[in-house]
Amino acid sequence: MDKELYEMDLDGKIDKSLKVLEEAKEKFNNIGVGFTGGKDSLTTLDLVSEVIDDFKIIFVDTGQHFDEVYDFVEKTEERYDAPIIHAKNTEVLEKANGTTVKKQNLGQKNQEELEKIEWDEFEVAEDREPCCHLLKTVAFQETLSEIGIDGHINGIRWDEQESRRDEEYFSSREDHTRVHPILHWSEDDVWSYIKTEGLKYNPLYDKGYRSIGCKPCTNKVSEDADHERAGRAQDKEKVMERLRSLGYM
Amino acid sequence: MTFFVLGIDAATWKVIDSNLGDLRYFGRLKEVCKSDTMVLEQEPLSPLIWCGMFSGAYPSEHGHREFVGGDGDIVKREDIPVDFIWDELDNDFDVRAINVPFVVPTFSFNDDFEAPGFGLPTDPDEWSSELNEVTERSLELLDKDPDVLISVYTSLDRVQHFHWGSSKVLKWYRRLDEKLGELLFDSGFLEEKDNSLIVVSDHGFCSFGEADVQTLPKETENGELEGDHDKNAILMTKNIEFEIKEPQDIYRSIKNRFMG
Numbered sequence: 001m002d003k004e005l006y007e008m009d010l011d012g013k014i015d016k017s018l019k020v021l022e023e024a025k026e027k028f029n030n031i032g033v034g035f036t037g038g039k040d041s042l043t044t045l046d047l048v049s050e051v052i053d054d055f056k057i058i059f060v061d062t063g064q065h066f067d068e069v070y071d072f073v074e075k076t077e078e079r080y081d082a083p084i085i086h087a088k089n090t091e092v093l094e095k096a097n098g099t100t101v102k103k104q105n106l107g108q109k110n111q112e113e114l115e116k117i118e119w120d121e122f123e124v125a126e127d128r129e130p131c132c133h134l135l136k137t138v139a140f141q142e143t144l145s146e147i148g149i150d151g152h153i154n155g156i157r158w159d160e161q162e163s164r165r166d167e168e169y170f171s172s173r174e175d176h177t178r179v180h181p182i183l184h185w186s187e188d189d190v191w192s193y194i195k196t197e198g199l200k201y202n203p204l205y206d207k208g209y210r211s212i213g214c215k216p217c218t219n220k221v222s223e224d225a226d227h228e229r230a231g232r233a234q235d236k237e238k239v240m241e242r243l244r245s246l247g248y249m
Numbered sequence: 250m251t252f253f254v255l256g257i258d259a260a261t262w263k264v265i266d267s268n269l270g271d272l273r274y275f276g277r278l279k280e281v282c283k284s285d286t287m288v289l290e291q292e293p294l295s296p297l298i299w300c301g302m303f304s305g306a307y308p309s310e311h312g313h314r315e316f317v318g319g320d321g322d323i324v325k326r327e328d329i330p331v332d333f334i335w336d337e338l339d340n341d342f343d344v345r346a347i348n349v350p351f352v353v354p355t356f357s358f359n360d361d362f363e364a365p366g367f368g369l370p371t372d373p374d375e376w377s378s379e380l381n382e383v384t385e386r387s388l389e390l391l392d393k394d395p396d397v398l399i400s401v402y403t404s405l406d407r408v409q410h411f412h413w414g415s416s417k418v419l420k421w422y423r424r425l426d427e428k429l430g431e432l433l434f435d436s437g438f439l440e441e442k443d444n445s446l447i448v449v450s451d452h453g454f455c456s457f458g459e460a461d462v463q464t465l466p467k468e469t470e471n472g473e474l475e476g477d478h479d480k481n482a483i484l485m486t487k488n489i490e491f492e493i494k495e496p497q498d499i500y501r502s503i504k505n506r507f508m509g
Contacts, residue, residue, distance in 0.1 A: 188373075206381050207381075210374055239367050242371055243317065243353065246407060246410050247410060
């Protein structure tokens with residue numbers, strides 16, 4: 001994480017992002033932009049559209065998203081007039097159908113992937129590791145390789161989580177390079193940009209969600225913080241803590 | 250026809266008037282409303298003021314001064330021995346209230362609104378959630394054309410406790426200003442001639458040590474507080490005949506409209 005870049009003002013950050021994208025435009029022939037329906041990928045997509053004329057939008061479709069996400073993806077396709085490719089592990093979704101997914105019922109590729117992470121069967125939306133691996137990682141990698149993307153741009157940020165603090169703007173993988181133009185942005189920067197540019201964002205944010213993922217694994221901010229309601233002993237202590245921190249006690 | 254009381258905990262003219270260029274909807278509200286300062290003679294304590302504002306009772310009558318009582322327990326609605334305006338009107342009128350901070354968790358009436366952070370939001374995510382959720386729910390309720398709607402934002406008070414004197418305060422006034430735009434202007438509420446509006450705070454704010462009455466401690470578990478409550482509350486009214494001079498007059502103005 002480069003502290004100087006992270007502490008720049010927003011105009012400086014935008015300039016840096018546009019330079020990264022100019023470089024990506026020069027380096028790659030077949031560019032894909034990852035889009036999740038969330039604020040970071042929306043910002044990234046908007047920046048990409050300023051610099052690069054020809055790109056594909058890739059949406060990893062786990063079949064588990066909120067209706068608002070699917071609606072927003074559709075609107076985004078219209079707005080940016082770029083094809084959205086749904087990266088989807090159709091076999092797993094068909095086999096799941098509300099029941100346990102068993103390794104022996106899957107094709108060779110999915111069987112091999114489950115073996116890699118040492119699972120024999122799992123429940124979609126309940127067992128996170130195999131669910132995310134097959135419905136996100138495998139679906140995404142297969143799509144990237146099918147359409148021959150050599151530069152994949154996405155909206156990860158240094159301050160999102162510890163594991164991303166060492167990421168770089170260009171990160172090589174076996175068959176493509178990942179490009180991270182908004183690595184140095186904060187959450188506030190992203191919202192400022194969205195507001196300033198007047199971008200239509202996913203309505204789930206106004207319903208209290210802070211980070212948008214699959215429906216079964218995403219909670220509202222308030223639910224994360226206060227999933228137990230007042231009246232119970234632990235809630236009383238939480239209220240007391242807040243009163244003390246605000247100086248009311 | 251809706252009588253809408255919009256509370257903004259701790260909103261102060263000190264910030265609004267000196268930043269009207271940034272606060273477009275506060276500015277527009279000042280143009281369409283009568284605006285004034287409600288100078289408090291009672292202690293500028295949120296539980297005490299909001300309680301008097303919606304019960305019409307004075308502190309000596311409702312006896313409610315702090316969120317936590319002398320026995321160390323959090324004071325609940327049922328511990329306060331007075332009726333509120335919503336209790337008095339409920340049989341004959343459609344009255345809704347959300348996030349009224351005379352108790353914590355904040356109080357709602359005829360609605361199941363659950364306030365972020367129990368109505369004591371303490372970080373930017375919770376401030377943001379409160380602004381969004383109070384706005385969204387108020388708009389939903391306004392769509393139902395209630396006779397009376399009372400909604401309160403508490404975020405500014407919490408922001409000012411921690412950040413008085415920093416640019417963060419104006420940032421959150423701006424965020425609130427956008428919400429005022431959605432709630433009062435974009436919704437068309439102010440275009441309806443029969444609608445009435447009171448925008449009011451329970452007290453103002455000032456730097457620590459400047460207040461006539463110190464209401465907050467300098468030191469808290471989370472460090473020093475930068476600001477304190479002061480006695481100058483904001484008041485803006487539209488289509489309100491009743492003259493409002495003190496918090497209890499908010500109750501009287503609603504009662505006067507509906508019960509004569």
